[in-house]
Amino acid sequence: MSSVQSLEDAVPALDSLRFAPMTVDDLEEVMVIENSIYPHPWTRGNFLDSLYSGYQAWTLREPGGALTGYFMLMLAVDEAHLLNISVRRDLHGKGLGRLQLDKAFAIARAHRLDSILLEVRPSNARALAVYERYGFERVGIRKGYYPAADNAREDAIVMRGAAREPEA
Template identity: 45%
Template sequence: MHEFVRLGFADIDQILSIEEAVYSHPWSRGNFSDSLMNGHDAFGIRNEVQEIIAYFLVMPVVDELHLLNFAVRSENQKQGYASAMLKFMHAYAKEHGYASILLEVRRSNYRAIEVYLGDGFQEIGRRKGYYPAEGDAREDAIVMRRIC
């Protein structure tokens, strides 16, 4: 059994464990703490032993929900958790009256882009040099939006 839950400061260690395993440039403990302190919402899926399988953090911006961070534990990828989380996020956005969901994704993150496109997101722009890459290099972000 898996359940959607609100996440908080007590979950940061588990979140960091996933974050550091799946991202080349993971968020820090401070990034997560700051987001939670600023009132951004965090949700996740827990398994039957209360381990976090997937999570996301969102920030409201006027009538839009901005997806700040989203990950699925490595061993649980390609099992439908990303799609389930996106459906949950969309329902949350609609319930709270947001007109759309906005996100940025690394241009090289083809799997994530495919999942987002499959969920109804569309590319609306690019942010040049948005993400850090190897060494001093920077990588472009694809900006995507889904209308609620």
């Protein structure tokens, strides 16, 4: 077996992945991913507050149950706000972020919301590229929004995406 083939075997087929509502029982696994991919991760308390607030919280799992990603979506009066979307580091670039965005937009459409708003760090080039390919547009800047190294702050790029049907 070639190394390319073994790598392909390790990546789950997108149609084999399953969404499930996030629960408190998922948080141990969620925190492992969160802490491994972000220099300033959400805390367990952030996730608990979001769950207890009734936000749309979803996990994405492989058929065997391994957590591959998750997202947190707050529904507002006229739009949804994507608070957190994350993919396990070894699966970056495999389409799982797009799959989660499809789910988030399906939820927004089901609640008759026209768009999803999000913030992203300017330093997160991978996420920016995903959002722009998905059709999000830059609509503003939030100055000093994110914590950064050495007690500094990093701005956030505010982006909005129209709640449209996913591309085939």
